Amino acid sequence: MDRGYLQLYIGDGKGKTTAAIGLAIRALGAGLRVAFLQFFKPGDSSEVKILQQFYPRLLFKNFHSGKFIRGRPSEKLKAKIMEGYTSFKELLSERNFDLIILDEFVYALRWNIITISDFIEQLRNKPKQVEIVITGREAPKELIEIADLVTEMKKIKHYYDQGVKARWGIEK
Amino acid sequence: MDRGYLQLYIGDGKGKTTAAIGLAIRALGAGLRVAFLQFFKPGDSSEVKILQQFYPRLLFKNFHSGKFIRGRPSEKLKAKIMEGYTSFKELLSERNFDLIILDEFVYALRWNIITISDFIEQLRNKPKQVEIVITGREAPKELIEIADLVTEMKKIKHYYDQGVKARWGIEK
Numbered sequence: 025m026d027r028g029y030l031q032l033y034i035g036d037g038k039g040k041t042t043a044a045i046g047l048a049i050r051a052l053g054a055g056l057r058v059a060f061l062q063f064f065k066p067g068d069s070s071e072v073k074i075l076q077q078f079y080p081r082l083l084f085k086n087f088h089s090g091k092f093i094r095g096r097p098s099e100k101l102k103a104k105i106m107e108g109y110t111s112f113k114e115l116l117s118e119r120n121f122d123l124i125i126l127d128e129f130v131y132a133l134r135w136n137i138i139t140i141s142d143f144i145e146q147l148r149n150k151p152k153q154v155e156i157v158i159t160g161r162e163a164p165k166e167l168i169e170i171a172d173l174v175t176e177m178k179k180i181k182h183y184y185d186q187g188v189k190a191r192w193g194i195e196k
Numbered sequence: 197m198d199r200g201y202l203q204l205y206i207g208d209g210k211g212k213t214t215a216a217i218g219l220a221i222r223a224l225g226a227g228l229r230v231a232f233l234q235f236f237k238p239g240d241s242s243e244v245k246i247l248q249q250f251y252p253r254l255l256f257k258n259f260h261s262g263k264f265i266r267g268r269p270s271e272k273l274k275a276k277i278m279e280g281y282t283s284f285k286e287l288l289s290e291r292n293f294d295l296i297i298l299d300e301f302v303y304a305l306r307w308n309i310i311t312i313s314d315f316i317e318q319l320r321n322k323p324k325q326v327e328i329v330i331t332g333r334e335a336p337k338e339l340i341e342i343a344d345l346v347t348e349m350k351k352i353k354h355y356y357d358q359g360v361k362a363r364w365g366i367e368k
Contacts, residue, residue, distance in 0.1 A: 025363060029355055033211055037347035038203070042218030043211040046243065047366070049221055050214065053242035054365025070225035071218065122365070155366060172360075174353040175209035180346035183201055188344075191197060193226025193294070194219070194327060 025056075025122060028155035029172035030147060032163055034130065037177035038195070040159040044125045045071050047157055048082060056122040058082045059115050063108055064101075064128045069196045083121070085111060097135050105137045116150050123155045130160025133167065140166050197228075197294060200327035201344035202319060204335055206302065209349035210367070212331040216297050217243050219329055220254060228294040230254045231287050235280055236273075236300045241368045255293070257283060269307050277309045288322050295327045302332025305339065312338050 031047075033040040048058045060075060060082060067086025075084045087108030090100025097105070109132065115121055132138045144166060147156065158167070168174055190196050203219075205212040220230045232247060232254060239258025247256045259280030262272025269277070281304065287293055304310045316338060319328065330339070340346055362368050 025365070029360070031210070034352075035350070038345060039205060039211060039215040039218075039347045039349065042222065043215040045218030045221050046211075046214030046216065049217050049246050050241065050243040050368075051365045053244065053246040056365045069222065071222040072225065074221050074225040168352070171353060172355040172358070173210060174351075175211045176350040176352050177211065178207070178348040178350050180206075180340065180348050181343060183344045186344070188201070193223045193228045194197070196222075 025153050025155060028122070028150070028153050030170065031155070031157045031173040031175075032167065032171045033157070033159045033175050033177060034161060034163045034168075035175075035177035035179070036161055037179040038182060039177045040161075041127055043175075043177075044127050044157055044159050045075070047123070048075065048125060051123045052078055052082055057120060058123045058125065059121040060084045060125045060127065061108055061112055061115075061129075062086045062088075062127040063105055064088060064131050070193050087111075097137065102135075102137050105132050109138050113146060116146065116154065119151050119154070122153065123157065125157045126159070128160045129158050130163045130167070133164050134162060140164050143167075144170060197325050197327060200294070200322070200325050202342065203327070203329045203345040203347075204339065204343045205329070205331045205347050205349060206333060206335045206340075207347075207349040207351070208333055209351040210354060211349045212333075213299055215347075215349075216299050216329055216331050217247070219295070220247065220297060223295045224250055224254055229292060230295045230297065231293040232256045232297045232299065233280055233284055233301075234258045234260070234299040235277055236260060236303050242365050259283075269309065274307075274309050277304050281310050285318060288318065288326065291323050291326070294325065295329065297329045298331070300332045301330050302335045302339070305336050306334060312336050315339075316342060
Protein backbone atom coordinates (compact mmCIF):
# COMPACT_ATOMS: atom_id res chain seq x y z
CA MET A 25 0.00 0.00 0.00
CA ASP A 26 1.13 3.53 -0.66
CA ARG A 27 0.04 4.75 2.70
CA GLY A 28 -1.34 2.95 5.70
CA TYR A 29 -3.94 4.56 7.91
CA LEU A 30 -5.05 4.19 11.50
CA GLN A 31 -8.48 2.62 11.97
CA LEU A 32 -10.31 2.44 15.30
CA TYR A 33 -13.31 0.27 16.17
CA ILE A 34 -14.77 1.25 19.50
CA GLY A 35 -18.10 1.24 21.35
CA ASP A 36 -20.25 -1.10 23.41
CA GLY A 37 -21.80 -3.07 20.52
CA LYS A 38 -20.94 -6.50 19.13
CA GLY A 39 -18.75 -6.42 16.04
CA LYS A 40 -15.37 -4.89 16.89
CA THR A 41 -13.19 -7.99 17.00
CA THR A 42 -15.28 -9.66 14.30
CA ALA A 43 -14.70 -6.65 12.03
CA ALA A 44 -10.96 -6.94 12.74
CA ILE A 45 -11.09 -10.63 11.75
CA GLY A 46 -12.93 -9.66 8.58
CA LEU A 47 -10.32 -7.04 7.76
CA ALA A 48 -7.58 -9.64 8.27
CA ILE A 49 -9.31 -12.05 5.88
CA ARG A 50 -9.90 -9.37 3.24
CA ALA A 51 -6.26 -8.27 3.45
CA LEU A 52 -5.10 -11.88 3.08
CA GLY A 53 -7.25 -12.21 -0.02
CA ALA A 54 -5.40 -9.27 -1.54
CA GLY A 55 -2.02 -10.82 -0.75
CA LEU A 56 -1.26 -8.47 2.11
CA ARG A 57 0.60 -9.74 5.15
CA VAL A 58 -1.25 -9.45 8.44
CA ALA A 59 -0.20 -9.48 12.08
CA PHE A 60 -3.10 -10.00 14.50
CA LEU A 61 -2.05 -9.22 18.06
CA GLN A 62 -4.70 -9.92 20.62
CA PHE A 63 -4.59 -8.46 24.10
CA PHE A 64 -6.48 -9.26 27.34
CA LYS A 65 -8.60 -12.04 25.78
CA PRO A 66 -7.76 -15.73 26.41
CA GLY A 67 -7.05 -16.32 22.70
CA ASP A 68 -9.09 -19.50 22.52
CA SER A 69 -11.98 -18.13 20.47
CA SER A 70 -13.18 -20.27 17.59
CA GLU A 71 -11.73 -17.98 14.93
CA VAL A 72 -8.15 -18.43 16.17
CA LYS A 73 -7.65 -21.86 14.64
CA ILE A 74 -8.82 -20.56 11.29
CA LEU A 75 -6.56 -17.50 11.44
CA GLN A 76 -3.60 -19.71 12.38
CA GLN A 77 -4.09 -21.75 9.20
CA PHE A 78 -2.83 -18.76 7.24
CA TYR A 79 0.55 -18.58 8.96
CA PRO A 80 3.05 -17.18 7.91
CA ARG A 81 0.98 -14.80 5.75
CA LEU A 82 -0.99 -14.12 8.90
CA LEU A 83 0.74 -14.07 12.27
CA PHE A 84 -1.59 -14.48 15.24
CA LYS A 85 -0.23 -13.76 18.70
CA ASN A 86 -2.13 -13.66 21.95
CA PHE A 87 -1.04 -11.74 25.01
CA HIS A 88 -3.08 -12.88 27.93
CA SER A 89 -1.96 -14.18 31.25
CA GLY A 90 -2.90 -13.57 34.80
CA LYS A 91 -6.09 -11.92 35.83
CA PHE A 92 -7.74 -8.82 37.02
CA ILE A 93 -7.43 -8.66 40.79
CA ARG A 94 -10.02 -6.53 42.57
CA GLY A 95 -10.95 -5.01 39.23
CA ARG A 96 -7.37 -4.11 38.33
CA PRO A 97 -4.95 -5.93 36.00
CA SER A 98 -2.49 -8.16 37.89
CA GLU A 99 1.26 -7.65 37.57
CA LYS A 100 1.44 -10.86 35.52
CA LEU A 101 -1.17 -9.56 33.10
CA LYS A 102 0.58 -6.18 32.84
CA ALA A 103 3.86 -7.91 32.02
CA LYS A 104 2.14 -9.88 29.25
CA ILE A 105 0.62 -6.75 27.76
CA MET A 106 4.05 -5.11 27.79
CA GLU A 107 5.43 -8.18 26.03
CA GLY A 108 2.78 -7.72 23.35
CA TYR A 109 3.63 -4.07 23.01
CA THR A 110 7.30 -4.91 22.55
CA SER A 111 6.25 -7.40 19.90
CA PHE A 112 4.22 -4.66 18.16
CA LYS A 113 7.22 -2.32 18.11
CA GLU A 114 9.43 -5.09 16.71
CA LEU A 115 6.91 -5.84 13.98
CA LEU A 116 6.82 -2.16 13.05
CA SER A 117 10.59 -1.96 12.77
CA GLU A 118 10.88 -5.26 10.85
CA ARG A 119 8.40 -4.01 8.24
CA ASN A 120 7.24 -7.51 7.36
CA PHE A 121 3.54 -6.80 7.68
CA ASP A 122 1.17 -4.54 5.76
CA LEU A 123 -1.63 -4.62 8.32
CA ILE A 124 -1.15 -4.84 12.07
CA ILE A 125 -4.24 -5.41 14.20
CA LEU A 126 -4.15 -4.63 17.91
CA ASP A 127 -7.29 -6.33 19.17
CA GLU A 128 -8.66 -5.02 22.48
CA PHE A 129 -5.57 -2.89 22.85
CA VAL A 130 -7.37 0.21 24.11
CA TYR A 131 -7.55 -1.38 27.58
CA ALA A 132 -3.75 -1.21 27.78
CA LEU A 133 -4.11 2.56 27.50
CA ARG A 134 -7.09 2.78 29.78
CA TRP A 135 -5.20 0.96 32.53
CA ASN A 136 -2.13 3.03 31.82
CA ILE A 137 -0.03 -0.09 31.26
CA ILE A 138 1.17 1.78 28.20
CA THR A 139 1.02 5.55 28.20
CA ILE A 140 -0.94 7.24 25.47
CA SER A 141 1.98 9.56 24.71
CA ASP A 142 4.36 6.66 24.14
CA PHE A 143 1.83 4.86 21.95
CA ILE A 144 1.07 7.93 19.87
CA GLU A 145 4.78 8.41 19.30
CA GLN A 146 4.98 4.86 17.96
CA LEU A 147 2.09 5.55 15.61
CA ARG A 148 3.54 8.84 14.40
CA ASN A 149 6.85 7.17 13.64
CA LYS A 150 5.45 3.99 12.10
CA PRO A 151 6.51 3.01 8.58
CA LYS A 152 4.24 5.02 6.31
CA GLN A 153 2.91 1.95 4.46
CA VAL A 154 1.66 0.03 7.49
CA GLU A 155 -2.09 0.07 8.21
CA ILE A 156 -3.01 -0.17 11.89
CA VAL A 157 -6.34 -1.36 13.25
CA ILE A 158 -7.17 -1.02 16.94
CA THR A 159 -10.26 -2.33 18.73
CA GLY A 160 -11.74 -2.00 22.20
CA ARG A 161 -14.69 -0.47 23.94
CA GLU A 162 -13.31 2.90 25.04
CA ALA A 163 -10.53 4.82 23.32
CA PRO A 164 -8.75 7.83 24.77
CA LYS A 165 -9.65 11.05 22.97
CA GLU A 166 -6.01 11.55 21.91
CA LEU A 167 -6.22 8.31 19.94
CA ILE A 168 -9.52 9.28 18.32
CA GLU A 169 -7.95 12.59 17.33
CA ILE A 170 -5.04 11.05 15.43
CA ALA A 171 -7.07 8.19 13.89
CA ASP A 172 -7.96 8.39 10.19
CA LEU A 173 -11.08 6.26 10.53
CA VAL A 174 -13.21 5.69 13.62
CA THR A 175 -16.31 3.53 13.73
CA GLU A 176 -18.35 3.33 16.88
CA MET A 177 -20.09 -0.02 17.22
CA LYS A 178 -23.13 1.13 19.07
CA LYS A 179 -25.33 -1.33 20.91
CA ILE A 180 -28.92 -0.75 19.88
CA LYS A 181 -30.01 -4.17 21.18
CA HIS A 182 -28.05 -7.12 22.52
CA TYR A 183 -29.33 -10.56 23.41
CA TYR A 184 -26.97 -10.61 26.40
CA ASP A 185 -29.45 -8.21 27.97
CA GLN A 186 -32.07 -10.94 27.54
CA GLY A 187 -29.89 -13.41 29.43
CA VAL A 188 -28.36 -15.15 26.39
CA LYS A 189 -24.84 -16.42 27.19
CA ALA A 190 -21.85 -16.14 24.84
CA ARG A 191 -21.99 -19.03 22.35
CA TRP A 192 -19.19 -20.99 20.67
CA GLY A 193 -18.87 -20.02 17.05
CA ILE A 194 -20.88 -16.82 17.50
CA GLU A 195 -19.33 -14.84 20.35
CA LYS A 196 -16.32 -17.00 21.22
CA MET B 197 -26.89 -24.43 18.28
CA ASP B 198 -29.93 -24.72 20.49
CA ARG B 199 -31.41 -21.56 19.18
CA GLY B 200 -30.37 -19.22 16.44
CA TYR B 201 -30.90 -15.50 16.73
CA LEU B 202 -31.28 -12.61 14.32
CA GLN B 203 -28.36 -10.19 14.24
CA LEU B 204 -28.39 -6.87 12.38
CA TYR B 205 -25.40 -4.69 11.51
CA ILE B 206 -26.51 -1.32 10.23
CA GLY B 207 -25.29 2.29 10.05
CA ASP B 208 -23.07 4.49 7.96
CA GLY B 209 -19.71 3.39 9.39
CA LYS B 210 -17.12 0.97 8.03
CA GLY B 211 -17.29 -2.51 9.54
CA LYS B 212 -20.62 -4.12 8.64
CA THR B 213 -19.54 -6.55 5.93
CA THR B 214 -16.18 -7.05 7.61
CA ALA B 215 -17.96 -8.02 10.84
CA ALA B 216 -20.07 -10.48 8.84
CA ILE B 217 -16.89 -12.00 7.39
CA GLY B 218 -15.46 -12.22 10.90
CA LEU B 219 -18.60 -13.98 12.13
CA ALA B 220 -18.33 -16.44 9.24
CA ILE B 221 -14.71 -17.23 10.13
CA ARG B 222 -15.47 -17.65 13.83
CA ALA B 223 -18.39 -19.95 13.07
CA LEU B 224 -16.19 -22.04 10.75
CA GLY B 225 -13.66 -22.35 13.54
CA ALA B 226 -16.35 -23.86 15.76
CA GLY B 227 -17.33 -26.35 13.06
CA LEU B 228 -20.55 -24.57 12.14
CA ARG B 229 -21.70 -24.49 8.52
CA VAL B 230 -22.06 -21.07 7.01
CA ALA B 231 -23.91 -19.68 3.99
CA PHE B 232 -22.76 -16.20 2.97
CA LEU B 233 -25.20 -14.64 0.50
CA GLN B 234 -24.09 -11.30 -0.82
CA PHE B 235 -26.49 -8.89 -2.49
CA PHE B 236 -25.96 -5.76 -4.63
CA LYS B 237 -22.15 -5.87 -4.43
CA PRO B 238 -20.07 -7.14 -7.36
CA GLY B 239 -18.72 -10.06 -5.31
CA ASP B 240 -15.13 -9.50 -6.35
CA SER B 241 -13.82 -8.16 -3.04
CA SER B 242 -10.52 -9.56 -1.84
CA GLU B 243 -12.10 -11.62 0.93
CA VAL B 244 -14.19 -13.69 -1.49
CA LYS B 245 -11.36 -15.93 -2.63
CA ILE B 246 -10.48 -16.71 0.98
CA LEU B 247 -14.09 -17.47 1.90
CA GLN B 248 -14.41 -19.74 -1.14
CA GLN B 249 -11.48 -21.84 0.08
CA PHE B 250 -13.74 -23.16 2.84
CA TYR B 251 -16.37 -24.62 0.53
CA PRO B 252 -18.45 -26.74 1.24
CA ARG B 253 -18.32 -25.83 4.94
CA LEU B 254 -18.85 -22.27 3.76
CA LEU B 255 -21.06 -21.54 0.78
CA PHE B 256 -20.49 -18.11 -0.78
CA LYS B 257 -23.01 -16.87 -3.31
CA ASN B 258 -23.18 -13.47 -4.93
CA PHE B 259 -26.33 -11.93 -6.35
CA HIS B 260 -25.37 -8.97 -8.41
CA SER B 261 -26.21 -8.17 -11.97
CA GLY B 262 -27.37 -5.16 -13.82
CA LYS B 263 -27.21 -1.71 -12.45
CA PHE B 264 -29.03 1.10 -10.87
CA ILE B 265 -30.68 3.17 -13.59
CA ARG B 266 -31.48 6.77 -12.69
CA GLY B 267 -30.93 5.90 -9.04
CA ARG B 268 -33.27 2.90 -9.11
CA PRO B 269 -32.42 -0.82 -9.40
CA SER B 270 -32.76 -2.16 -12.94
CA GLU B 271 -35.13 -5.04 -13.72
CA LYS B 272 -32.10 -7.27 -14.23
CA LEU B 273 -30.78 -6.40 -10.80
CA LYS B 274 -34.18 -6.93 -9.20
CA ALA B 275 -34.41 -10.37 -10.80
CA LYS B 276 -31.00 -11.28 -9.40
CA ILE B 277 -31.98 -10.17 -5.92
CA MET B 278 -35.14 -12.29 -6.16
CA GLU B 279 -32.97 -15.23 -7.22
CA GLY B 280 -30.88 -14.69 -4.09
CA TYR B 281 -33.98 -14.53 -1.95
CA THR B 282 -35.24 -17.81 -3.41
CA SER B 283 -31.83 -19.29 -2.63
CA PHE B 284 -32.14 -18.05 0.97
CA LYS B 285 -35.54 -19.69 1.35
CA GLU B 286 -34.21 -22.95 -0.08
CA LEU B 287 -31.26 -22.91 2.32
CA LEU B 288 -33.66 -22.37 5.21
CA SER B 289 -35.80 -25.33 4.21
CA GLU B 290 -32.81 -27.60 3.53
CA ARG B 291 -31.46 -26.94 7.03
CA ASN B 292 -27.85 -27.57 5.98
CA PHE B 293 -26.45 -24.39 7.46
CA ASP B 294 -26.16 -23.13 11.02
CA LEU B 295 -25.45 -19.53 10.12
CA ILE B 296 -26.87 -17.70 7.12
CA ILE B 297 -25.47 -14.26 6.34
CA LEU B 298 -27.42 -11.87 4.10
CA ASP B 299 -24.83 -9.24 3.29
CA GLU B 300 -26.24 -5.86 2.17
CA PHE B 301 -29.68 -7.39 2.11
CA VAL B 302 -31.46 -4.41 3.69
CA TYR B 303 -31.42 -2.65 0.31
CA ALA B 304 -33.72 -5.33 -1.07
CA LEU B 305 -36.25 -4.21 1.52
CA ARG B 306 -35.57 -0.55 1.06
CA TRP B 307 -36.22 -0.80 -2.69
CA ASN B 308 -39.24 -2.97 -2.01
CA ILE B 309 -37.86 -5.74 -4.21
CA ILE B 310 -38.85 -7.96 -1.31
CA THR B 311 -41.60 -6.80 1.00
CA ILE B 312 -40.80 -6.51 4.66
CA SER B 313 -43.91 -8.52 5.58
CA ASP B 314 -42.84 -11.45 3.42
CA PHE B 315 -39.31 -11.36 4.79
CA ILE B 316 -40.47 -11.18 8.39
CA GLU B 317 -42.69 -14.17 7.81
CA GLN B 318 -39.64 -16.11 6.56
CA LEU B 319 -37.72 -15.14 9.67
CA ARG B 320 -40.57 -16.06 12.00
CA ASN B 321 -40.90 -19.48 10.40
CA LYS B 322 -37.20 -20.20 10.09
CA PRO B 323 -35.79 -23.38 11.63
CA LYS B 324 -35.25 -22.50 15.28
CA GLN B 325 -31.54 -23.42 15.24
CA VAL B 326 -30.47 -21.21 12.35
CA GLU B 327 -28.66 -17.95 13.17
CA ILE B 328 -29.28 -15.12 10.70
CA VAL B 329 -27.00 -12.13 10.17
CA ILE B 330 -28.11 -9.19 8.03
CA THR B 331 -26.05 -6.16 7.04
CA GLY B 332 -26.70 -2.88 5.27
CA ARG B 333 -26.84 0.80 5.97
CA GLU B 334 -30.52 1.36 6.72
CA ALA B 335 -32.89 -1.24 8.13
CA PRO B 336 -36.67 -0.88 8.27
CA LYS B 337 -37.95 -0.40 11.81
CA GLU B 338 -39.97 -3.63 11.59
CA LEU B 339 -36.71 -5.55 11.14
CA ILE B 340 -35.04 -3.77 14.05
CA GLU B 341 -38.05 -4.64 16.19
CA ILE B 342 -37.83 -8.38 15.61
CA ALA B 343 -34.02 -8.57 15.71
CA ASP B 344 -32.37 -10.05 18.78
CA LEU B 345 -29.14 -8.08 18.36
CA VAL B 346 -28.64 -4.79 16.56
CA THR B 347 -25.32 -2.99 16.28
CA GLU B 348 -25.15 0.37 14.60
CA MET B 349 -21.78 0.96 12.97
CA LYS B 350 -21.62 4.69 13.41
CA LYS B 351 -19.20 6.76 11.40
CA ILE B 352 -17.26 9.01 13.76
CA LYS B 353 -14.55 9.65 11.17
CA HIS B 354 -13.90 8.18 7.74
CA TYR B 355 -10.91 8.73 5.50
CA TYR B 356 -13.25 8.72 2.48
CA ASP B 357 -14.22 12.19 3.67
CA GLN B 358 -10.55 13.15 3.26
CA GLY B 359 -10.57 11.95 -0.34
CA VAL B 360 -9.04 8.52 0.27
CA LYS B 361 -10.31 6.02 -2.31
CA ALA B 362 -11.36 2.43 -1.51
CA ARG B 363 -8.25 0.26 -1.42
CA TRP B 364 -7.73 -3.40 -2.36
CA GLY B 365 -7.37 -5.54 0.72
CA ILE B 366 -8.80 -2.89 3.00
CA GLU B 367 -12.17 -1.81 1.59
CA LYS B 368 -12.49 -4.15 -1.38
